[in-house]
Amino acid sequence: MAARAACAAVCRRLGQELGSLSVNGSKSSTAQAGGLLLSSVKRAPSSSLHIDVPKDLIKPTITTSDEPDTLYKRLSILVKAHDKAVLDSYEYFAVLAAKELGISIDVHEPPRKMERLTLLKSVHIFKKHRVQYEMRTLYRRFELKHLTGCTANVYLEYIQRNLPEGVAMEVTKTQIQQLPEHIKEPMWEALTKEEDSKS
Amino acid sequence: MAILCWGHGGAGPRKALSPRTEKMDVDLDWPSVYPVAAPFKPSAAPMPVLMGYPVKKGVPMAKEGNRKLLKIPNFLHLTPLGIKRHREALDDFCPEWTAARDCDEECEKHFPTEIDAADSASSGPSIRNPKARVVTLRVKLSSLNLDSHGKKKRIKLAGERFRKTADVLTVTRDRCPVKRHNYDYVLYLLTVLYHEAWKTEEWGENGTEEDMEECVWENSSSEKNVLQTLLQRRAADSSVAPSREVEDYQKCVVRVKNEGENEEILTQYKESVKSLLNLE
Numbered sequence: 001m002a003a004r005a006a007c008a009a010v011c012r013r014l015g016q017e018l019g020s021l022s023v024n025g026s027k028s029s030t031a032q033a034g035g036l037l038l039s040s041v042k043r044a045p046s047s048s049l050h051i052d053v054p055k056d057l058i059k060p061t062i063t064t065s066d067e068p069d070t071l072y073k074r075l076s077i078l079v080k081a082h083d084k085a086v087l088d089s090y091e092y093f094a095v096l097a098a099k100e101l102g103i104s105i106d107v108h109e110p111p112r113k114m115e116r117l118t119l120l121k122s123v124h125i126f127k128k129h130r131v132q133y134e135m136r137t138l139y140r141r142f143e144l145k146h147l148t149g150c151t152a153n154v155y156l157e158y159i160q161r162n163l164p165e166g167v168a169m170e171v172t173k174t175q176i177q178q179l180p181e182h183i184k185e186p187m188w189e190a191l192t193k194e195e196d197s198k199s
Numbered sequence: 200m201a202i203l204c205w206g207h208g209g210a211g212p213r214k215a216l217s218p219r220t221e222k223m224d225v226d227l228d229w230p231s232v233y234p235v236a237a238p239f240k241p242s243a244a245p246m247p248v249l250m251g252y253p254v255k256k257g258v259p260m261a262k263e264g265n266r267k268l269l270k271i272p273n274f275l276h277l278t279p280l281g282i283k284r285h286r287e288a289l290d291d292f293c294p295e296w297t298a299a300r301d302c303d304e305e306c307e308k309h310f311p312t313e314i315d316a317a318d319s320a321s322s323g324p325s326i327r328n329p330k331a332r333v334v335t336l337r338v339k340l341s342s343l344n345l346d347s348h349g350k351k352k353r354i355k356l357a358g359e360r361f362r363k364t365a366d367v368l369t370v371t372r373d374r375c376p377v378k379r380h381n382y383d384y385v386l387y388l389l390t391v392l393y394h395e396a397w398k399t400e401e402w403g404e405n406g407t408e409e410d411m412e413e414c415v416w417e418n419s420s421s422e423k424n425v426l427q428t429l430l431q432r433r434a435a436d437s438s439v440a441p442s443r444e445v446e447d448y449q450k451c452v453v454r455v456k457n458e459g460e461n462e463e464i465l466t467q468y469k470e471s472v473k474s475l476l477n478l479e
Contacts, residue, residue: 069294073306073313089274096279100286101293151293158289160320162236164272168321170330176310183343183393 070149074174077142077159078110081167087140090167094142094159101155103144110139218242230284233275239268244275311342314385316378333373334381336389340366343393353396368392428476447471 077094081087091107098105114134121129147155156171163169223232223245232243241262249259250267262268315335319328340350353368370388372381426445451468458464 071296071310083271086272089277093274093277093282096282097286100282101289102295146296148294148296151296154289154292158285162277163320164236164274166272168319168323170317170319170321172315172317175314175316176306177312177314178310179312179338179342183390 071176072147072149072152072173073145073176075144075147075152075156076172076174077144078170078172079140079142079167080137080169082136082138083166084138086164086167087138090164091140091142093162097158098142098144098155101151103147103151103155106143106145108141110141112136112138220245229278230276230281233281236272236276239273239275241265241268307339307342311339312389313337314382316382332376332378332381333371334378334385335372336368336370336385338368338389340368350396353392444471444475448475 079087079090081090095105095107114136116132116134118130118132120127121131144152144155152173160169219242239262241264244262248262248265248268250262250265251260253259260267313336315333315337317328317330317333319331321328340353343353370385372385372388375381375384448471451464451471454464455468
């Protein structure tokens with residue numbers, strides 16, 4: 001009896017403190033309230049409360065290096081999904097993102113592929129009664145032209161972080177480079193010169 | 200036996216809070232409602248959404264408690280305004296492509312080699328992607344520093360990998376386990392082909408007519424045959440061999456041997472032979 005009353009009193013006190021916490025909305029009051037019980041109780045997020053992003057967020061610093069950036073002549077992104085509506089929305093997002101960042105983009109839709117299976121309907125016998133399943137894979141191809149390495153990395157990371165569930169992506173990058181240094185002149189001449197100078 | 204109940208401290212059954220949609224303004228900041236990818240919350244999305252095929256004599260299901268709306272991925276966090284805000288944050292990290300090299304020809308002139316590589320992002324039972332290892336190198340032969348003998352030798356060494364119409368050498372490599380190894384091998388192969396093309400062997404100059412890639416008229420058997428036939432014929436007539444018809448015949452024969460057999464080319468050859476031998 002006494003234990004029950006004590007528990008009820010604890011509950012009431014907890015409730016009041018929880019209520020006060022939700023009104024304040026700051027984490028410092030948790031430390032002030034103290035008590036072992038409070039620290040173990042997790043506050044459920046309420047939909048009416050909105051915590052703002054702190055305004056003094058430090059922007060990540062931009063570092064520049066002396067190495068020349070890689071250049072991509074073409075970036076070909078193939079996106080595969082089972083649902084056409086999802087692909088349409090994703091296409092709208094990818095195209096808008098590319099246009100905002102100043103990248104030329106081209107979209108087309110390769111034909112879908114269907115994989116069909118015919119299986120027996122029943123566990124045992126009944127060969128004449130079957131059931132058919134199909135798996136539809138729908139495609140969308142984005143072609144981006146003339147990107148620097150940094151831009152490509154940024155765009156691809158942005159696109160891939162926002163890839164919806166049930167969608168897969170394959171990226172083919174065509175990088176352009178100058179001829180390697182050792183191919184500009186054949187080294188046989190240099191070798192013969194060395195031999196002459198040695199002898 | 201004590202029954203522990205956590206909560207509001209015995210004030211009675213809780214009243215259901217009104218949904219957030221009722222408190223939303225028309226000009227609210229939508230990216231703050233859905234800043235990241237989140238499941239669909241019917242209390243936080245103010246638009247009426249109907250999803251699901253209705254039961255017989257029924258109406259389509261509303262958004263509250265609709266499982267189909269939860270299953271499908273929603274793009275509510277990627278509205279145009281949201282994308283613009285993301286772009287403002289990402290702009291500093293995107294250097295521009297230098298405008299002087301916008302067209303493909305200029306790219307080829309300054310950067311002749313092209314390297315293809317593939318990446319992918321997907322979810323499935325396996326994290327392996329066999330296409331990730333493959334590296335393809337494409338170079339135009341005209342951009343390499345080779346003389347004419349070197350070019351021919353290079354073409355012969357490359358074999359199937361060289362496509363004559365586009366003058367492009369394509370090397371694909373996927374036998375090493377890592378992309379970096381394949382890339383190094385491809386560059387190594389390019390270097391080796393280049394240097395081997397500059398070498399001339401002693402037996403390389405003893406090539407016969409069958410070894411040549413292109414038909415060359417001087418000192419060929421066709422030239423000797425033609426001149427012999429003409430001499431035999433002219434010996435009977437005792438007149439000078441006409442040079443214009445021989446030239447025509449020479450051009451036609453060279454075309455047939457180099458460009459392959461075509462209707463147009465064969466008709467030209469026929470005309471030239473007729474005029475050469477004065478046939479009707």
